[in-house]
Amino acid sequence: MTPKTTPAPWRSRSLILLALGLLFPSTSLHAAEQTLTLLTWEEYLSEAVIERWQAETGVRIEQIYFDSGDKRDEILAKPDHQIDVVLTELISSSRFGARGLLDPLDEKSLPGLSHLSPRWRDSCGPYSVPYLWGTLGIAYRSDRLDQAPHSWADLLKPAPHDAPHIIMMEDHEDILASPLILQQHSINTSDNDELKAAYELLLAQAPAVLTYEYVITSLRSQRYLDQADMALAYSGDQQVLNEVEGIDGEPWRYVVPAEGTLLWVDCLSVPSITPDKALAYRFLEFLNQPDIAALNAADLGVATPNRAARELLPDDIRQDPTIYPPEEVLARSQVYEPRPLEATQTRRRIISALINAHDAR
Structure with a gap:
């Protein structure tokens, strides 16, 4: 396969950040001991985005995969899970939120929400952030x-x-x-x-x-x-x-x-028992940066709800009907x-x- 091409500046900046992390390891020594655990689908977070995150924060991302919503729900319902951020959708996030298993969003900690239109915010509800659609x-x-x-x-x-x-x-x-x-x-x-x-x-x-x-x-x-x-x-x-x-x-x-x-909209939520909520919110805000959201969407070949990110995408991605369907498809x-x-x-x-x-x- 010929993968979706990511514009060179993103790749170059990622390499620079990685190099800086190697040159100044002491700045992230403490953070390097941290791990952010993400419960998600397989192949649903760009490797380039993971590299950017780890270079900027020194925090390792551990991904736990599910292959159905039912299996995700089983993990999330356990009282002793170690999940920091979980992939959800409106039905599950509303249900788990009502049970007190997810925190309502602290919007003051997420200024990047301004890049998301009300359509996508409404599609995820008060307990989650739109991720991809x-x-x-x-x-x-x-x-x-x-x-x-x-x-x-x-x-x-x-x-x-x-x-x-x-x-x-x-x-x-x-x-x-x-x-x-x-x-x-x-x-x-x-x-x-x-x-x-x-x-x-x-x-x-x-x-x-x-x-x-x-x-x-x-x-x-x-x-x-x-x-x-x-x-x-x-x-x-x-x-x-x-x-x-x-x-x-x-x-x-x-x-x-x-x-x-x-028409599906995947969202990201913070479980109420997450031990480091500041880190979880930092990760959500990181994903909402337009350049990061665009890099993630381009690498995965999936549509982003982030308006500023979409403007950064190459024309061949923005005009791909399998990624961004025409209005007549959306109408059906x-x-x-x-x-x-x-x-x-x-x-x-x-x-x-x-x-x-x-x-x-």
């Missing part, structure tokens, strides 16, 4: 398919005789979004009949599913490399998949189906809304039944 769609191997998928039906209604070739995901929210959209229902529905219909569609798809492990996690572990040709994925995942496979020509591509999609998109806990528990039971049925085959 994008769409849910289909990642596919362009060298293995006769034609590119264009509908959710291409993913959810494979031919009955097809050998397993699809990778889905275990997340109880996002896996249900695609069948609900295909069946013209709201992704926020609590209607049992609509959820049952979505489950039945996923159950019928199951014989063609290789795994419900997040596609990046699965392929990075070298499983199903020769079999997978489609996956439920997020915008930007195709870049990582091409890096994982190391094949020339960028065979993994990404499409938003014609019926519409989920749905966003998650807070819902009663019982409705979320119903969704979890549905996905648990689906995976149990798949594993029993």
Whole structure:
């Protein structure tokens, strides 16, 4: 894969900062003993950004990965976790915030919030800071398919005789979004009949599913490399998949189906038991610096909610429709809304039944 090119000044400045850290190690000797622990998706923070942070602060970043929102929630619910900053979204941050497990944002400690429009702030709520946004769609191997998928039906209604070739995901929210959209229902529905219909569609798809492990996690572990040709994925995942496979020509591509999609917004929150909240806020403010936010977005190939950062991005990134979808795609998109806990528990039971049925085959 040819990675997204980061403008030279960012790289040069990063190298200078790293060099300064080596020349004057005594200035960060105490900080070097510190660690900031981030609970997040795999491959979701630029290595260049990590280098910049560690060069400026001397604080090491330790990342703990989850591959579904449910697994993230299990870790965050533990009373003795050591997480300093956690990747969330509106539903989880609102729920954990109401339980006192997340702190409301101290906006005075985050002047960089001024770079974020009310649209993105509202999409994360009072307990979290907007981090990145994008769409849910289909990642596919362009060298293995006769034609590119264009509908959710291409993913959810494979031919009955097809050998397993699809990778889905275990997340109880996002896996249900695609069948609900295909069946013209709201992704926020609590209607049992609509959820049952979505489950039945996923159950019928199951014989063609290789795994419900997040596609990046699965392929990075070298499983199903020769079999997978489609996956439920997020915008930007195709870049990582091409890096994982190391094949020339960028065979993994990404499409938003014609019926519409989920518009997701990932957020960052500070758990209430974080031992060093000043450090956690320093990290959030660091990520909101326009040059840092732009560097992170460019390296990951994902959209930033930071207005000043977007202006710093190269034209080829700002004009890439897989990263910044045109308005007609956004107009067909749905966003998650807070819902009663019982409705979320119903969704979890549905996905648990689906995976149990798949594993029993």
